[in-house]
Amino acid sequence: MTQRKEKGQKRKREMAEQELQTIYDPQAIEAKWQKRWEETGEFHADVDPARPKYYVLEMLPYPSGTMHMGHMRNYTIGDAVARYKRMRGFNVLHPMGWDAFGLPAENAAIQRGIHPREWTLTNIASFKRVCRRFGFSYDWRREISTCEPEYYRWNQWFFLRMLERGIAYRKRSRVNWCPKCATVLANEQVVNGCCWRHEDTPVEAKEIEQWFLRTTQYADELLDCLNKLEAGWPDRVLTMQRNWIGKSRGARVRFAVEGLSGETIEVFTTRIDTIYGATAVILAPSHTLMGKLLEGSSQQAPNEERVAQMRRMSVKMEDIATAEKEGFFTGRYAVNPFSGEKLPIWVGNFVLMEYGTGAVMCVPAHDQRDFEFCKKYKLPIRVVVQPLAGEPLFAEMMDHAFDEHMEGKLVESGPYNGMSPAAAIEKMAAEAEARGFGQAETIFRLKDWGISRQRYWGTPIPVMYCEQCGMVPVPDDQLPVVLPSNVKLTGQGQSPLASDPAFVNVKCAKCGGAARRETDTMDTFMDSSWYFYRYADAHNDSAPFDPAVVRYWFPIDQYIGGIVHAILHLLYSRFFCKVMRDLGLVNHDEPIARLFTQGLVLKGGTAMSKSKGNVVGAEDMAQKFGCDTGRLYTLFAAPPEKDLEWNDQSIEGCSRFLNRVFRTFSRHAVWVRGAAGRKADLASATEKEKALLRKTHETLRRVTQDFEARWHFNTSVALIMELMNEVQAAEPLRENCRPEVAREVFEITALMLAPMAPHLGEELWEMLGHGEGLGKANWPAYKPELAAEEQVEIVAQVNGRVRAKLVVEAGLSEEELYQRALAHPRVADQIDGKRVVKKIVVPNKLVNIVVK
C-alpha cells in the first residue's frame, strides 16, 4: 500500500468516528440560531451616545410575488456589513420595512378580485418570512409598512407642512389618458405611446389639476450638494443626477410679433452671442401663442391641422430623437430686438414645450439642429462667429454647424463684432436687460415633482374643496385621512376614491359647510422619500420622529440598493431632507453619506423576474442548501457592484465548502477546546505551525481590507477557502501542530465567516467552546508579526521572462538578490555568452537581468 493510500484510510477511519457530528445540517443550525437571536434581541439597537453608531440600510422592497435571489443579494451585502460593523464595536442600526403602496397591487387586486390590502399583506407576510428564514440581522421592532395609517399620516403631515410653505401647489398639467380604459395611465403604463392594455390605442394627453412639489426651488442646492457626496457615492449616480437636474446658463430674449401688438415670443438661449445669426424663430407645436398666430393667416385651416398632427406625433417618446425634423411657416414674423431684422416664425416638431420657453431662435450656422432644419426648408444661413484658427467659414460651404463657442470671434454682429463669444454672452444679456427685452437666466431640466395619482392604493392627499372657502387643508388633528377600504376598483374612470361618497363628502374644516375631499392619492415615491427617518423612531405617534433620535443616527452611513433608483428615489429623498432641514426637523443637508449600488442577479442573461420565469426563489434556495450557502454564493460569485449570472451548479461549490468547514471543525472540536486559554506563541512554533499561522493572519489581513475598503467579498470568500485548503493539507492536524495553534486558526476562520455565513459562524464558534455567541465577539486583530514572512519567493527574469523562482530569506539586499539570481543555473544558462546591460532588482519580489 502506498503512503497516500494509508493516509486516506486513516482519515476515513477518523471521519467515521465522528460521523454523527460530521453531518452539516443547515436547516437545524439555522433554525437554532435564528431562535436564539430572537430570544436575546440580538440585533436590537437603541440610541447610545457612548458608542459610535453605524446606520446601514438596504432599499426597502416592494412586496410583490415571491422573493428571489436578486432581493437576497441586496440584503446579504447589507447584512454582511452590518454584522462586520457590530463585531467592530459599532452600535448598528439595521432596519427593514415595506414599500407597500403602489399600482401593481391595485392591478393584481383588480385581476384577482381581492382587495389590494389583502394582496399586499399576504406578500409582506411572505417577504418577512423569507427575510427571517435568511437570518438577516434586522431590528424588527422598527419594521414599517407604508400602507398603514400610522405611517402614511406622516406623509400627509409633511404634505401639509409643504403646503404651508408654498412648496406644495396645484396646477393644470397633462396626464396620459387611455380612451378605451377611460382612465389615467401612469407613465410606466404607456408603452410605445400606447396603452399597455390596448397596444393599438394611442395615449391621449389630457389636462387636469394636479398637485406638485416645488423641487425646482432646491435645484441649485440639489446640484451643488452632489459635490459633497463625491467621496461616498458612485460617479455614475452623481452624473445621472447632474444630468437630470440639467442646469443651463443662458438668457431669455423677447421677440415682438409683427401685426400682433403687445404679443411677444420668449426665447431661451445659451448662445445669445449668436443672435445676429438668427434667421427664424421656431415654436413648439403646443406653444400657447399658437392659436393667435395662426388666426387670420391665409393658411389657417391647414396649419391648424398640421399643428394637431405634430402634437399627436410628439407622444411617441421612442423615436423623438431620431425623428426627421418637420416644420412649417406660420405666415407671421418676429422682430430681432438686437438687429431689428424681421424673422419668419415657424413651428418645429423638435422644439419642446416642456423645456425653456417652448420657443427657440433659429441660428443655423451655430446650432446643428437649426442647421438641419434650415437646410431642409431652405432658410438662409448666416455665419456670425468665425473660428480663430483655420479658414474662415462661408455659409454655402458648411456641412454642419460651427458650435465650438470657445474658439471664435463675432462678425456681422453690429457693435459686438470682434468680441469673444464668452464676452458677448455677458454684454448682450446686460444690454437686453437694460433695454427691457430680456435678461440672463439659468434654467433647469429638473421639473417640479407631480405627486397626484388618480389611483386608489396610495396616501390620500389631505385637502378638501369647499364651495365657500375653496381649497382647505385638513387640520393636523384630523390626520390621518384614512384610505377607505370599501372602494370598488374597476380600472375605469378617474380616481377610484371619487366613487365613494362616504369618503368624498365632508364638512369643511373652516366653515363647516359642504366640502369634497381631494380624491387623488400621492405618488408612492413620497412614501420612500423619508422612510429611513421613520426607522429611527418607528412608533412615535405625535411626530414623524423625534429630532434628537434622528440626530444620533443620521446621516445614513451606508445605503445599499439597485442602480434603478439612481435618479428619482434618491433625488426625492435628498429633496425631502432639505425640506425637513428648513422645517427645523433635521440638522444635516444630505441624508445619505455613502451609497452602494449592487449589480443585478441574472439568469439566462436577464434580470430575474416572475414574468420571464427565470427566478430562483429564496425559500427554495434556503430549503435546498441552507441560507448560509445562498448568502455565501451571492457574495462569492461576483464582486457586489457587478451583475451576477446565477449558476445552479456553481452554488454547489459553496455548499461543499461550508460542509468541509463544518466537518473539519467537528473533527477537531474536542481536541481544540482542550487548548482554551493557551496562546499560540511563535517562538516555539514548528515550521508547519508557523506556516499555518502565517496563512491565517495573512488571510485575516486581506479579508479585513476587503471589508474596510473594497467590499470585494468574492475575494474574501476565496481567501478563506484557500485557508481551509491549507488546513486540510496540514492534516493530520493533530500530528502536525499543537491544539493552541489549531485553535487560533479555527477561531479566526469562524470569525471571518461570521458576517457572510452567520449561522454556521455561530455554530463553529460554539463548537470551539465559546459559551457566549458572536454578539459578544470582536473582529480579530491581525498580528503583523505572525503574518511576516521569513522567506520569500523571488522571480528571476532574463529580458523580462521568468526563468527561475528562488526562495530566499526575506529582506536581502539588492546586490545579494542579484547574485543569488545570477547563480541560478537556469539564469546562468540564459546569460551565458551575453553581455549584461541592465539589472533591475525589486526587493523581496523580483530580479530582472537584461542582456544583449
Next chain:
RNA sequence: GCGGAAGUGGCGGAACUGGCAGACGCGCAGGACUUAGGAUCCUGUGGCCGAAAGGCCGUGGGGGUUCAACUCCCUCCUUCCGCACCA
C-alpha cells in the same frame, strides 16, 4: 448623437501602487474509497510543440511607452447601462 461602465481559459471570476496572468470556485479528465455514488478524498486542467526537460504564443484588434503592461498612452472594434432634438 452625448455620457458612463466593461471586454481575461469551456464558465463565474482573481491579479491591491507597472513586477510570476488565470488565485478561488464551477465544469471537465483521471484515480482512491465503495454494493453503489449525483457523497467524500487525491491528481491534472489557457493554447500549441515536446516522451520529458523545456520552448513558443496568450488578457477584444492594431500601435506606442517601459528592463517589465490585464494595468499607462494613442487608435479602432464590440457589449451593456443611462440620457436622448435640453435650445
